[in-house]
Amino acid sequence: MRYLHTMLRVRNLDAALDFYVNKLGLKENRRRVDEKNRYTLVFLAGPDDERIVEESKKAGRPGPEVELTYNWDTEDYGEARYFGHLAYEVDDIYAACERLMKAGVTINRPPRDGVMAFVRSPDKHSIELLQKGAALPPQEPWKSMPNTGHW
DSSP: OEEEEEEEEOSOHHHHHIIIIIITOOEEEEEEEETTTTEEEEEEEOGGGHHHHHHHHHHSSOOSEEEEEEESSOOOOTGGGSEEEEEEEESOHHHHHHHHHHTTOOEEEOOTTSSEEEEEOTTOOEEEEEESSSOOOOOTTGGGOOOOSOO
């Protein structure tokens, strides 16, 4: 398992970038603008992590990063919803989810696509699991498993 990123929701992307980049000293690595779903993702890393981020891109997903998520439409997240999730890359998403289920963890968003799943910690923190490399072929029981609770 490899740590990838922590997602934080921001209300004002310019103000957030001013804080994280200009004041805190993080550097923008990449940006994804999604016109259809009306959001922008900005991935940041500490200056001392730039080498690790670049090397990790060669192996697949970049990390370690902070992901700022700016939803274009106004939404009141309340104080508890600004923290989004931690993300980890796993060698086999199905095996990881099966191991977690056997340990009593609810799979809130099953890996129906062979790529992504979400679980929650006992304190209700969301944890995203992402398949390393290419998506695994969809398979049961994951393919038809519904979402459970919030993720």
